[in-house]
Amino acid sequence: EAGVAQSPRYKIIEKRQSVAFWCNPISGHATLYWYQQILGQGPKLLIQFQNNGVVDDSQLPKDRFSAERLKGVDSTLKIQPAKLEDSAVYLCASSQRGPGFTGELFFGEGSRLTVL
């Protein structure tokens, strides 16, 4: 079974530029998450999708971050304009739903962003 795919793995941009990250979840997983992991900290949830609807985006800085999940499969996270403090690893994860769900999330390898 293929895992969660993310691209690009690494991206270096200058502040005020824009960047987009792509995620393809595990086939059949209805729930998709974007987490931000700043160096030395645990991952922080940015946004959660259920199919193509947003469940929770309370910690997404909406003035510069946007995310979409068209057709309920792939997702894109965009940052525009980027700030220095956006330097982090952006992790995508997916999970199943249903009576047997026990909370486990499956993570991709992450996209490392460096803002200069």
Add this chain to the structure above:
Amino acid sequence: AQSVTQLGSHVSVSEGALVLLRCNYSSSVPPYLFWYVQYPNQGLQLLLKYTSAATLVKGINGFEAEFKKSETSFHLTKPSAHMSDAAEYFCAVSERGNNRLAFGKGNQVVVIP
């Protein structure tokens, strides 16, 4: 809202010695609890999880953790550290039904030969 506390960002352990990583959680309802491991330049991999079955949970690579409700703890242990255990370890909690994980700050484990 649920949260976890992991103390001591860096943990050094000698090869062959006990690995002990502490995690305390806060949750208003019975939680699900998890330990994830992250190797350099890789994503998070599930080590083990507690979902209200046995309180002593065994995971991959010889790790185990015990859920103690009275202490609101879910500490991770391994009897004998290997060099390959060098990684970052995260404790996480979710409230049943909300499908969202809240992570601790992590412990960077260094294994000394």
